Amino acid sequence: FCSRLVLGIETSCDDTGAAVLDEKGAILGEYLHSQKEVHLRTGGIIPSVAQCLHRENINHVVQEALQRSGVEPSQLSAVATTVKPGLGLSLGVGLEFSQRFVRQHNKPFIPIHHMEAHALTVRMLHPIAFPFLVLLVSGGHSLLAVARGVDDFLLLGHTLDEAAGDTLDKVARRLSLTKHPQCSTLSGGQAIELLAKDGDRKKFPFRTPMGQTLDCCFSFSGLRNQVTMTIMKKEAEEGVEKGTLLSCANDIAAATQHTVATHLAKRTHRAILFCKANGLLPLNSPTLVLSGGVASNQYIRKALTIISDTTGLQLLCPPAKFCTDNGVMIAWNGVERLREGKGILPPNVDVCYEPK
Numbered sequence: 001f002c003s004r005l006v007l008g009i010e011t012s013c014d015d016t017g018a019a020v021l022d023e024k025g026a027i028l029g030e031y032l033h034s035q036k037e038v039h040l041r042t043g044g045i046i047p048s049v050a051q052c053l054h055r056e057n058i059n060h061v062v063q064e065a066l067q068r069s070g071v072e073p074s075q076l077s078a079v080a081t082t083v084k085p086g087l088g089l090s091l092g093v094g095l096e097f098s099q100r101f102v103r104q105h106n107k108p109f110i111p112i113h114h115m116e117a118h119a120l121t122v123r124m125l126h127p128i129a130f131p132f133l134v135l136l137v138s139g140g141h142s143l144l145a146v147a148r149g150v151d152d153f154l155l156l157g158h159t160l161d162e163a164a165g166d167t168l169d170k171v172a173r174r175l176s177l178t179k180h181p182q183c184s185t186l187s188g189g190q191a192i193e194l195l196a197k198d199g200d201r202k203k204f205p206f207r208t209p210m211g212q213t214l215d216c217c218f219s220f221s222g223l224r225n226q227v228t229m230t231i232m233k234k235e236a237e238e239g240v241e242k243g244t245l246l247s248c249a250n251d252i253a254a255a256t257q258h259t260v261a262t263h264l265a266k267r268t269h270r271a272i273l274f275c276k277a278n279g280l281l282p283l284n285s286p287t288l289v290l291s292g293g294v295a296s297n298q299y300i301r302k303a304l305t306i307i308s309d310t311t312g313l314q315l316l317c318p319p320a321k322f323c324t325d326n327g328v329m330i331a332w333n334g335v336e337r338l339r340e341g342k343g344i345l346p347p348n349v350d351v352c353y354e355p356k
Ligand code: KG4
Pocket: 013, 137, 138, 139, 140, 141, 164, 165, 166, 168, 169, 187, 188, 189, 190, 193, 292, 293, 294, 295, 296, 297, 298, 323, 324, 325
């Protein structure tokens, strides 16, 4: 190999991921172990369980990614690992493993910010230059930022309470969607998207959050409240037990998805206008990047397409596989940092993880 090679390791939440990339962004080997099934059974992530599963799997995941790439640890140029933000117990497993690994093989260590990695993954697939606007929507985060450089992000808005994906997951759980045969292996957001296809969103006109707030922040807990109250009312009307509403689950899913999409689109529209007014984006082919687990939702993508079309931005959305958590995005962030010589530490430096 003449190119520099980076091993990326991700354990910030419920996915144990590893990947080896070359300097151009070619994925030489990758492996991902998802804990989704276990957490679906317990109705949410229990941090100590996630930690335990990361511990069980990390060695195998990293070895598998290395083996598939045909790269020996000695050939690596650096190891990049998520150190923030995320669940402390989960982050700790990847960090401890990585620090032991870089010391053993005497390799530089690159601490990675999980959200920055999400934001920059698009550059592995498309040759887009800085700056660009990015909307990240996942189970843990909802934020709007201008990516100005590998380590330069201007945060325009974030969620004031819960993340979009978290809301979708909670609504799905409240409707017991995972008990539907066709949803048993889906995340809450995927289940909502599937049910919404046969639903009428107009039956439940939920209020779009923050209509009067003149910033680019998000809020989803009020919407979740509206949805929960509606479900309770319907359950009472129909005399069915909690979580067994069947008659209008599709309509509620469609209305929830529509309101989340509208909220995301409106805040993004504000952000675009703000960027334009302040010269934060290039005049020539400005770009909006949509990423995070929720970005794989086709209805939400459509809403963002309308916004980007009307404001003259090119919309880029990495394929679902790269929108959700994985080792590839961490390795790519490592590659970008290695290229610019930013944030590269010698093997013997003690690094702490930062949940926030
Ligand atoms: O990025 P991700 O894999 O993990 C983090 O949260 O970092 O995102 C997972 C989130 C979950 O909340 C899940 O319900 C949501 O993304 N999600 C979706 C869809 N697929 C996954 N939400 C809406 N529509 C989807 N198709």
